[in-house]
Amino acid sequence: MPQRPIRSVIAKQKVLTATAEITVTAAARLMKKKSVGAVMVVKDNGRLAGIFTERDALFRVLAEGRDPKTTRLSDVMTAQPQTITPEKPFGHALLMMYESGFRHVPVVEDGKPVGMVSARDVLGPELQEFESELQRRTRIGEILG
Template identity: 55%
Template structure:
């Protein structure tokens, strides 16, 4: 599984992508509606940053900022580490572990977002492998 290319892991997974001038409230509402824990923020279509639940908590709520008046561009994480879709999933996991973050934007060669990889994706792959292993064991039990 760690050698699986990232583009296969994120295939058909929705992600939130917003312009830099959108309000924090609008971004967090989109995140809630789409059940996403982060949003990729763009300027002229190119990734400029990432806004996560942690950013909302620590940079907006804890700072006492008005979510309606604060632009997401003022409180996002600038220039996050990114990865291309052809890299192995294990490489992204290593990046997340070393960097202490839970999300890695997936971008094309021009820096445009094509997806978002999260630590949750690793759990989904583990659950898939676990399910396959359970089925295999049940088949062996039936044979024996």
């Protein structure tokens, strides 16, 4: 699983982006609607400018006493975040997250976002494998009676 290319991890994703001018409240609503923990912030030319995460909302907005209704993403996003390309193995992204202490890595091609990998992505195949193992054990238990 860690060796599969990131392209396969993001294959079914729709790229979620916002401009740096929108408010934290607008970004949070967008993230809630799409059930994601981060949004990629793009420039007018579509190139990645930054990333805004739920942790940014907590630590850079709420904990600092800023008003999310008036605070713009440009003021609280992580500008020029570390990125990865779709051809890299998923394990490389996991290592980046582990070593740098973040949970989301934008996936870019030619500077433009094409997806995002997160710590949650590791749960998908692992959870399916776990469920399959539970079903197998249940069947064995039924057979052995």
